[in-house]
Amino acid sequence: MADKCEDFLKSRIEMSLLYDIYGGLLTDKQRKAFELHEMSDWSLSEVADAIEVSRQGVFELLQRARKRLVEIEEVVGFKRTLLALEEYKKNLEKLLDQHEKELSEEFKSKMSELLSQLRKIGDQDV
Incomplete structure (x- = not known):
């Protein structure tokens, strides 16, 4: 049931x-x-x-x-694309968290900006 x-x-x-x-x-x-x-x-x-x-x-x-x-x-296939983008974003965030201490502040800042832009794309109304 x-x-x-x-x-x-x-x-x-x-x-x-x-x-x-x-x-x-x-x-x-x-x-x-x-x-x-x-x-x-x-x-x-x-x-x-x-x-x-x-x-x-x-x-x-x-x-x-x-x-x-x-x-x-x-x-x-737009839904598939949105779901794939969401998965890539999660994987990038996880990878950045795992290697945060090894990365330069400049690299982390640029990646954070790119992830922020990716979030905005995912949050847009379709």
Whole structure:
């Protein structure tokens, strides 16, 4: 049971991240249905009433939206790139911490500046 909940949460987080990156590429109805159901936790019936389609129509909109988000990521790969940048940043910070005493102040200062710039890139809205 715990594994199912964990898988559900991971899937929800994954879809939310993909939506943050690529949501603008969905149709208006897909976007609205996704926001209400996935982000506001509305039921299919509530979403159906709000956007004036059937419950089955909402279900299909959500399925197509999820599929589209995954397909776009497979082609574009922006999420993969962001995650890779985050991993590189963590590895650099770890390496700098491990060798801090061996490094010159000038080198540490320049690396700190570069890492700060990398953080800013990662923190930007997509």
